[in-house]
Every structure is written in structure tokens, then in C-alpha cells.
Amino acid sequence: MTGAPTDVDAVVVGAGFAGLYAHHRLRALGLTISGFEAAADVGGTWWWNRYPGARCDVESMDYCYSFSPELEQEWTWSERYATQPEILRYLNHVADRFDLRRDIRFDTRVTAATWDEASQRWDIATDRGDRVSAQFCIMATGCLSQAKQPEVDGIDTFGGDIFHTGRWPHEGVDFTGRRVGAIGTGSSGIQSIPIIAGQAEHLTVFQRTPNFTMPAKNAPLDPDAVAARKARAREIREAMRSSRAGVIVPMPEHSALAVDDGARQAHYEKAWNTGTLYGMVAAFNDLLVDRDANDTAAEYVRDRIREIVNDPDVAERLSPRNHPFGTKRPCLDTDYYATFNRDDVTLVDVRATPIVAITPTGIRTTADDFELDAIVFATGFDAMTGPLLGPDITGVGGVKLRDKWAAGPRTYLGIATAGFPNFFIVTGPGSPSVLVNMAVAIEHHVDWIAECIAYLRDRGLASIDATLEAEDAWVDHVNQVADLTLFPQANSWYMGANVPGKPRVFMPYIGGFPRYDEVCRGVAADDYRGFELTPATAPEPAPST
Numbered sequence: 001m002t003g004a005p006t007d008v009d010a011v012v013v014g015a016g017f018a019g020l021y022a023h024h025r026l027r028a029l030g031l032t033i034s035g036f037e038a039a040a041d042v043g044g045t046w047w048w049n050r051y052p053g054a055r056c057d058v059e060s061m062d063y064c065y066s067f068s069p070e071l072e073q074e075w076t077w078s079e080r081y082a083t084q085p086e087i088l089r090y091l092n093h094v095a096d097r098f099d100l101r102r103d104i105r106f107d108t109r110v111t112a113a114t115w116d117e118a119s120q121r122w123d124i125a126t127d128r129g130d131r132v133s134a135q136f137c138i139m140a141t142g143c144l145s146q147a148k149q150p151e152v153d154g155i156d157t158f159g160g161d162i163f164h165t166g167r168w169p170h171e172g173v174d175f176t177g178r179r180v181g182a183i184g185t186g187s188s189g190i191q192s193i194p195i196i197a198g199q200a201e202h203l204t205v206f207q208r209t210p211n212f213t214m215p216a217k218n219a220p221l222d223p224d225a226v227a228a229r230k231a232r233a234r235e236i237r238e239a240m241r242s243s244r245a246g247v248i249v250p251m252p253e254h255s256a257l258a259v260d261d262g263a264r265q266a267h268y269e270k271a272w273n274t275g276t277l278y279g280m281v282a283a284f285n286d287l288l289v290d291r292d293a294n295d296t297a298a299e300y301v302r303d304r305i306r307e308i309v310n311d312p313d314v315a316e317r318l319s320p321r322n323h324p325f326g327t328k329r330p331c332l333d334t335d336y337y338a339t340f341n342r343d344d345v346t347l348v349d350v351r352a353t354p355i356v357a358i359t360p361t362g363i364r365t366t367a368d369d370f371e372l373d374a375i376v377f378a379t380g381f382d383a384m385t386g387p388l389l390g391p392d393i394t395g396v397g398g399v400k401l402r403d404k405w406a407a408g409p410r411t412y413l414g415i416a417t418a419g420f421p422n423f424f425i426v427t428g429p430g431s432p433s434v435l436v437n438m439a440v441a442i443e444h445h446v447d448w449i450a451e452c453i454a455y456l457r458d459r460g461l462a463s464i465d466a467t468l469e470a471e472d473a474w475v476d477h478v479n480q481v482a483d484l485t486l487f488p489q490a491n492s493w494y495m496g497a498n499v500p501g502k503p504r505v506f507m508p509y510i511g512g513f514p515r516y517d518e519v520c521r522g523v524a525a526d527d528y529r530g531f532e533l534t535p536a537t538a539p540e541p542a543p544s545t
């Protein structure tokens with residue numbers, strides 16, 4: 001498509017959980033929509049991440065849409081933590097059921113979005129030559145959608161196969177009889193390593209930073225429990241929305257330091273055995289704010305590692321010591337630590353003996369050469385800002401988003417950024433996003449955006465733009481809250497630390513979902529406090545004859 005742009009009310013970029021719901025919600029307002037998705041179909045995260053062992057780590061029955069009670073009743077999850085294929089089937093079902101594909105152009109990447117001050121509209125361009133003019137641009141581009149490509153010398157010389165967990169081949173990979181190297185021990189590495197180890201002739205795990213991970217205790221869901229849950233679905237959803245992390249977690253009343261050793265250990269053991277992400281993190285009320293309290297949780301996990309892993313030296317190398325517990329995204333696993341008891345699995349500490357290069361036959365560290373047939377990069381994502389800074393986005397006065405965010409992202413509520421009117425980000429930096437159940441965060445954002453658009457249209461307003469003052473105050477607040485916690489002490493992807501040269505800024509909002517929701521509601525109820533609203537320009541009067 002070339003020539004004059006097509007006119008629509010809104011462009012939605014991305015067709016994962018967020019993009020799909022945005023189509024549904026905006027269509028209900030009567031908007032015309034053009035959707036673009038770089039992948040060949042719907043699913044987002046769950047379309048791209050097809051590595052062995054990929055599954056959610058928020059329980060399936062919580063990690064799904066709540067907007068349709070009928071959908072909630074008719075869909076039945078099979079496992080406590082659903083696999084990637086099952087989640088993808090669910091999102092396909094949602095797309096079919098609500099007819100959400102019809103406005104989406106797949107295999108199409110948005111490359112530029114430019115604000116046209118005269119028409120008060122966005123001019124959007126794609127890598128397939130599309131040009132669309134839209135009043136609103138909704139970036140449902142995901143927090144973890146830009147795979148971070150490995151930067152290792154000699155990578156192009158490798159004679160075997162290279163895979164990235166975030167761009168896994170659809171036909172799957174059989175590692176039987178192959179010597180495999182895995183680089184990266186974040187969530188994707190921790191989920192895939194036990195399964196790859198079960199197939200490969202030999203697996204060498206190259207670990208830079210050990211991570212805290214807890215047993216998922218995954219299991220098929222009991223039909224009676226599912227029925228009971230469905231019977232109380234609405235009530236549970238309400239409780240989720242008013243809980244700190246978008247999932248129901250009992251709020252602890254005690255400091256980890258206020259109880260004696262025996263009581264503390266017993267409490268951790270119970271938390272460990274819940275098989276949930278939040279069980280351990282929320283075991284006491286000060287684990288994320290007090291280093292001494294945090295150390296007790298970290299030591300509990302290290303004890304478990306020493307218990308599971310037979311070789312004390314390997315156990316020590318697997319034990320995280322460089323960051324407080326919970327300040328990098330903790331993981332849930334199935335048999336991760338036990339995998340290192342296998343004779344055909346080797347752990348290489350690349351902090352002690354760094355990788356020097358990839359060679360035609362494998363990986364060279366400062367200590368050894370490892371002969372490999374395949375390398376798996378589980379190196380994660382350019383999180384939160386990567387997908388927003390990929391396209392060339394230009395706002396008022398020709399200012400580029402890339403320049404505005406050169407020292408780190410700046411948003412108002414994580415939804416808007418000053419100087420980019422009618423530009424909405426779903427779960428952007430400065431919102432709870434990756435710290436909470438994202439299904440809840442996504443619905444919350446899309447609802448807020450849809451209500452905002454309805455407000456503008458009802459009043460004949462052309463645009464809405466965050467003021468710099470509101471944005472500055474919000475950024476300060478996000479930083480102040482983060483500084484009350486231990487999170488900034490970790491070199492995490494929350495801080496941009498996994499991408500060389502990326503500014504170190506704690507990106508998500510850690511003030512909790514209810515507090516955030518209260519602020520967002522307050523802003524809307526106060527006629528979009530902190531935003532500048534611009535009326536549509538009156539049409540030029542017709543010349544009198």
C-alpha cells in the first residue's frame with residue numbers, strides 16, 4: 001500500500017494480550033482501527049517464545065482475561081501453569097471468538113509514527129509500505145517483545161546451530177545426540193535447561209549470574225477445583241484487582257527479623273512449598289526493603305540449593321550472592337537445580353572464566369574450549385523500552401522519542417509521554433507492568449485508555465498530551481518509591497542492566513497495583529489532571545459569495 005494514507009480513528013501496534021483486548025475495547029466504542037503485528041499471527045509473547053519448557057509463572061486461572069464472564073466460564077485450563085502452546089491456543093480462541101483478526105495486518109512491523117501538528121493526527125508507516133493516518137496511536141508492543149541479540153565475538157563463525165529462546169523455530173528442535181551450550185540463566189534459561197538436558201548428549205550451561213528460582217509444583221488442574229473457582233470467578237477477579245501484584249497473596253504482617261529462627265524457617269518452608277512466584281517474596285513484609293531481612297530469605301534458598309545439588313562446588317556456583325532475593329525477577333522451575341546433578345550437564349561460571357569468543361566448533365572461555373553442535377541463547381529482552389524505541393517515533397516539534405528518552409524513559413503514569421499527544425502505551429515504563437500479573441495490568445491500561453478516548457470524543461476534543469510538570473512529578477515519584485526498596489541494588493533488566501549502554505533507571509512502578517489504580521482513577525475523575533486537552537480546530541468558514 002503506498003500513496004495517500006488510509007484514515008482510521010486508531011492504530012493498534014501489537015497483537016498479544018494487550019493488542020487483542022485493545023481491538024475489542026476500541027471497536028466497542030465504534031472506532032475504526034488498523035492493527036499491525038510483526039508476527040504472522042496473534043499471541044505476542046506466546047507466539048514468539050516457543051522454547052522447550054515455556055510456560056506462565058502466574059497461575060493459568062489468574063493469567064487470563066477477565067473482561068468477558070462468558071469467556072471465563074467456557075475456557076478451561078489443563079495445568080496449574082499452562083504451557084506456551086496452551087496459552088497460544090487460548091489467545092487464538094479469544095481472537096476467533098471476538099473476531100479480532102479482521103483489522104490486523106500480520107507480518108507487518110510499524111517502522112515510524114509521526115505526529116502531524118496541523119491535522120492533530122499520527123502518520124504511521126510500516127515495513128510493507130502501509131501509510132495510515134490515525135487520531136490515536138496505541139502501542140501494545142509488549143514489555144518483553146524485543147529479543148536481546150547476543151553480542152559475542154565470532155558468533156558468525158559458528159558451524160553449528162544457534163537458537164534464541166525468544167525466537168524459537170516453530171517446528172521445534174530435537175537436541176538428541178547433540179552437544180549443546182546454553183547461555184543465560186534468567187527465566188527462559190531456567191525453564192528450558194532441564195528439558196534440553198534431558199535430550200542432549202551433553203549440556204554445558206554458561207552462567208554469568210545465578211538466579212533465585214523456586215519449585216513451581218506444576219500439576220494438572222483438578223476439575224473440582226476449577227469448577228469451584230469458576231463459581232467464584234467474579235469475586236476472585238475483584239480481589240485480584242485490589243491486591244498488590246494483581247494476584248491474591250496473603251499480606252504478611254511480620255518482619256522476617258521479628259520472629260525467631262525456628263518460626264522463620266517454618267514460614268519459609270511453607271512459602272517455598274506454595275509453588276508460587278509470590279509465596280517466598282511476600283513471606284514477610286520487609287524482604288524487599290530491608291537487606292538483613294532479605295538475607296534470611298536468600299540464605300533459605302541457598303540452603304535449598306545445597307540440599308538439592310550433590311556437588312558442593314556446583315551448589316555454591318548456583319547460589320546467588322550478587323543481588324538481594326526478589327530484586328531480579330524470581331523464577332519458578334521444574335527440576336532446575338537437580339539438573340546439575342546429571343553427569344551429562346556441566347556448569348561453567350563465566351564470571352570466573354569469561355567467554356572469549358564463539359569459534360567455528362564451540363565456545364572458548366579464558367580457561368577452556370567447549371566443543372558444541374548447538375548454542376541456545378536465553379539472553380532475554382531489551383525490556384520495556386526496546387519495542388518503543390525500535391520504530392522512529394516523532395512527536396510535537398519534531399522531537400524524537402529516542403532523544404527524549406536518551407537518559408531513560410519518562411512517562412506520566414506509564415501510559416503517556418509529554419510531547420506525544422494521543423500516543424498511549426500499554427504497560428509502559430512507569431507503570432506496575434512486569435512487577436504484577438500482566439493480564440490484570442493490561443486490562444487495566446486498555447480500559448483506562450478506552451475511557452480516555454471516549455471522554456475526548458464525547459467532548460469533541462482533538463488531542464490529549466501529558467504536561468511536563470505532571471510527567472516530572474510522576475517520574476520523581478516512581479524513583480522515590482523504587483529507592484525505598486532493594487530493587488535498585490540489582491543489575492537487573494528492570495534497571496536496563498542487561499543491555500550494554502542502556503541507561504540505568506528502575507523502569508516499572510513498584511508502589512503496588514491498588515495505589516497505582518487509585519492514581520489513574522483520580523486523574524481521570526479530575527478531568528485528566530496533568531494532561532493538556534486540545535479542542536478540535538473549528539473548520540474554516542466557507543468564503544462568502
Ligand SMILES: Cc1cc2nc3c(=O)[nH]c(=O)nc-3n(C[C@H](O)[C@H](O)[C@H](O)COP(=O)(O)OP(=O)(O)OC[C@H]3O[C@@H](n4cnc5c(N)ncnc54)[C@H](O)[C@@H]3O)c2cc1C
Binds near residue numbers: 039046047058437
Ligand atoms: C517466556 C515468558 C513468560 C511470561 N510469563 C508471564 C506470566 O506468567 N505472567 C505474566 O504476568 N507475564 C508473563 N510474561 C510477560 C508477558 O510478556 C505478558 O504477560 C504479556 O504476554 C504481554 O502481552 P502484550 O500484548 O503486552 O505484549 P506481547 O505479548 O509482547 O505482544 C507485543 C506484540 O507487539 C509486536 N510488536 C512490537 N513492536 C512492533 C512493531 N513495531 N510493529 C508491529 N508489531 C510490533 C510484537 O511482535 C508482539 O507480538 C512472560 C513473558 C515471557 C517472555
